[in-house]
Amino acid sequence: MATLSWDDADLTVNSVDLSAHVQSVSLTYSADELDETAMGDSTHSRIGGLKDWSISVTFNQDFAASQVDATLFSIVGTTFTVVLKPTSAAVSATNPSFTGSAHFPSYGFGGGVGSLLQATAQFNAAGALTRATS
Numbered sequence: 435m436a437t438l439s440w441d442d443a444d445l446t447v448n449s450v451d452l453s454a455h456v457q458s459v460s461l462t463y464s465a466d467e468l469d470e471t472a473m474g475d476s477t478h479s480r481i482g483g484l485k486d487w488s489i490s491v492t493f494n495q496d497f498a499a500s501q502v503d504a505t506l507f508s509i510v511g512t513t514f515t516v517v518l519k520p521t522s523a524a525v526s527a528t529n530p531s532f533t534g535s536a537h538f539p540s541y542g543f544g545g546g547v548g549s550l551l552q553a554t555a556q557f558n559a560a561g562a563l564t565r566a567t568s
Contacts (some may be wrong), residue, residue, distance in 0.1 A: 442521040445491065447557070448514040450505045453522065455493045457552065458549065461518055462485045463563060471496060487534060487563040488556055489518055495543050495551040502553050506541045513537050513560045527567045535561030 442452045466483030495501045516536045525531045536557035543553035 438520060439552065444519040444522045446517040447505055448509050450500060452502060452505060455496055455502050456491060457494055458492045459518065460488065460490050485548060487559045489516060491555045493553040493555065495553045506553060506555055509538050510541050511539065516557050525566055532544045532563055533566065534559060534563040
């Protein structure tokens with residue numbers, strides 16, 4: 435099993451490659467847990483329900499055309515495609531792509547005195563998340 439250094443994440447938001455500005459990124463994929471326990475059962479019984487996912491990102495801010503601010507500001511409240519890969523290499527069994535239709539409810543940026551100006555984003559599920567290996 436290969437161990438991966440998380441230093442080459444590849445992130446495309448609404449067809450714009452913002453990878454060079456990503457400081458941190460995380461993907462969460464889950465399913466609702468539904469309790470189907472009934473009278474007479476002595477132990478909880480659960481089944482999976484609706485799936486959910488989100489991608490949280492901290493960007494190093496950039497106000498240039500077609501960069502972080504221009505891309506994120508224009509998509510607040512909209513639905514678009516987001517693609518995340520562990521590395522910038524081609525999609526493969528060891529570098530899968532995760533693609534989904536996302537909703538972006540809010541945009542913000544900031545930092546303290548003397549710190550790097552950063553923008554934060556959370557892209558939420560607006561459709562299924564797919565995992566591709568080719």
